[in-house]
Amino acid sequence: MSAYEPPRIEEVDELIFKIEDRGWAFASDQAAAIDRHWQKLREANSHLFNGRVFLNFERVLERRNDRRVLSGVAAAVDFKAFLAWRDFGFPDVKTRNCFAMAALVSADGAFMLGRMSDSTANAGKIYFPAGTPDLSDVVGDQLDLEGSVARELLEETGIAADEVAFDAGWRVVFEGPRIACMKITRSPLAASEIEARFRAFARTQEKPEFSALHPVYSKEDLVEGRMPDFTLRYLRSELSKA
Template identity: 35%
Template sequence: MSDGFTLTRIEGVTARLVPFAWEWARDNAALISENWRRRCAARSGLFDGRVLLARSCRLEGAFCSVELFETSYASFITHKDLGSPDPTVLNAFAAIAPHGSDGAVLLGVMGAHTANAGQAYFPCGTPDLDDVRDGDTVDLAGSAEREFVEETGMALPADAQNQWLLLCGKSQAAFLRPVTFPNQANALRQDMERHRLTEIEPELAGFVTVASSDEIDLQSMPDFVQAYLRYAFPSSSASASSNG
């Protein structure tokens, strides 16, 4: 696949929490502290909680296994801001990719008070300690559904597909579960917006629909979202070329 990502269809993902001393974070403690100070000065309300990053991601047949370790959000965001200089560490996360019955995809736009203000991507979050079950099992699939329900107010359809796509590249491992809803995308967006307006401090500023790869916004949509949208909506010119 293009865009610097590989795309693999998988049936599921298993993840576990492992002890790991992240040397890059230790060696760059002063840089992390200064970057966090700068970010907090730009946007008040940021919280340096504990998050989970991946030290390995392995395909095993139709499934993928991930080993995650605990670190500070400040370390994670600094590593991301610097272009992920430690190639041994991945930002691994899971998300529901919602489609309307008309095929269009819905994205949430991050609010101005968040670390990723203005970016448009699937409702999701970086895994954290709330996703750990039974000691060391990390429920990535459950995290994806929980984040989706919290941010959109919508439950998944009873017959929702449970197939996954792994988009891997640019120091990311995005586990995406495409789910098609019975209503068209614009109706879904209106329902999601009504839920957002009931929240006291909504994380999202709104929602957008995308029905074509021509609607990709290079400025607001992260690389993994652009890669998924090009997969979901092959351009007519590319289709014509491939058909000769």
Template identity: 45%
Template sequence: MSLPAIRHIDATDFDVGAPQWPLAVERRADIDRNFAERKRAQPKLWNGRVLLFRDVACHGGTLAGRAFETDFASFLWWRGTGFPDDAVRNVFGMAAVRGRDGGFLLGVMADHTAAAGQVYFPAGTPDPGDVRGGRVDLAGSVVRELREETGLDAVAFRAEPGWTAVFAGPRIAVIKVFAADQTCAALLARVRAGIGADPEAELADVIAVYRRADIPAAAPVFMRAYLTASLSD
């Protein structure tokens, strides 16, 4: 299977105000039934509000489009049924923390989360709290997710210019690299201490990858593509 396309971008520009999602209205009974089944298996799932995207395209060095608000239950159903409505995109920011020894930190998602067992950079689907002045603040979303999932504060790192966008069908991962002065081992110890002290932690563990051979099987395709391009043999 070929890996997704990867492109460097300078900025993102997503306004909020695309029409509401007709599919979420048409398939409401299916969506609610699916979410009830998921809740029985994972009681901590929360049907909050999230942002999905339309009309996504690159204009020069800017990835742009329009965001609209929906509920997490609709997002889960859409994702779990093969992404019907091929005009919609799941655009999400990711924080790629890289230690001074060259490794990247990846989180292992906890069993109570919707992505249980998957391994990837701290990330999250943007929500209405990430909107600033009518536009999606993807940089702010990335900083928030990094702090919430790992306890690490982005101001302690050096943010590299621009982003890397990974296009994996309806999913578009927009990755910001944060360079750390500490080794991965030191960062792992800090994050694991925080995870161990928080019974509601989103992560079950955190790992470091240094080479392509380290890429875990549980990493989604967009993560495998990015790490394959960023790491050596």
């Protein structure tokens, strides 16, 4: 039986993740194995950088007055430890990778995802603009996941926050060790115009994170194997409303 709760999608009004400085038993207990794994990853892809990212160690979804709030604790870990945890099959089942995604929607109704470049840790995968929270997502003693959405959108597509409209609230996908917080992000441009904007932006980047955009108008545009389970679950749910 799975150690995780059944996958589901929840409507959430607010995300509150406070930052704590705490150790991670997986990282300390598996330090040698993590270093060996990192060395192999770096040999295959020298562009990888061992920064600090935030994982989620505690969480609760509750109603506060008339709002549904997902709150919890985040702590910084080495990126190499995060990748080892992922690649070793998520051995610490109490920990989650909780992150925010810009669910970018074109004016003509396409969800706009990107294909990850070969220089990234998820080469070839198809995602919304997103990233595991890092030190640039810290505001005071909390993670600013709304700010993370805007930052990742700009860094990966060249589209600034003032060029789109963000829906209130989140649709949060709980999928095993991942918690994907989807923020609907509406563009006034058609899919073809967004793609043209992206291509012009990508030409200015030495190592763009996306190699191309992938519009999804219907379930026929979904790509099993390249889109993660949480992305497929979210898109099927949204497309079923059409």
